[in-house]
Amino acid sequence: MSKNNITTIKQTRAHEDSVTLDAVMAMLSGWRATKKTQSEKIPAKIWDKIFILLKTNPELQIRSKLSITSSQINREKKARLADTETEKENVKILAQPIDFCEAKQESAIPLAYKAAKAFTTTTSVVELYRPDGMLIKIHLCTDRFEELLRAFLKG
Numbered sequence: 001m002s003k004n005n006i007t008t009i010k011q012t013r014a015h016e017d018s019v020t021l022d023a024v025m026a027m028l029s030g031w032r033a034t035k036k037t038q039s040e041k042i043p044a045k046i047w048d049k050i051f052i053l054l055k056t057n058p059e060l061q062i063r064s065k066l067s068i069t070s071s072q073i074n075r076e077k078k079a080r081l082a083d084t085e086t087e088k089e090n091v092k093i094l095a096q097p098i099d100f101c102e103a104k105q106e107s108a109i110p111l112a113y114k115a116a117k118a119f120t121t122t123t124s125v126v127e128l129y130r131p132d133g134m135l136i137k138i139h140l141c142t143d144r145f146e147e148l149l150r151a152f153l154k155g
Contacts, residue, residue, distance in 0.1 A: 019052045021065055028066055047076050
């Protein structure tokens with residue numbers, strides 16, 4: 001890669017030419033030996049190299065040497081295609097212009113200051129049992145307990 005972070009076509013092809021089946025087999029074997037769970041997915045950087053090999057080699061040969069199935073390859077292709085489509089949609093969304101509007105104050109009259117009401121600091125704990133076995137346990141910091149009690153007792 002060059003200093004200005006631009007990859008030329010020649011550099012990309014040179015990178016692709018350096019990928020060999022033996023190297024990918026070694027990477028895959030190393031990953032399989034160290035993976036934590038049986039269902040762990042093949043890492044993306046290994047898939048990148050597999051897809052580079054698939055450009056110049058028969059799929060059957062790659063699958064048999066790497067011990068991967070066609071369904072694994074197809075699943076990864078679909079996932080990458082879906083990621084590409086999502087990325088394209090995100091780019092479209094980000095490319096859309098954003099409309100702004102200015103909020104203007106109608107009058108220069110300041111809002112009235114209103115002090116906040118303080119809650120009562122007395123707490124009541126009430127347990128009520130109905131004849132049908134229902135229980136209500138209430139921790140209250142309010143003076144309006146009677147309304148709540150009536151609503152419960154009406155059932």
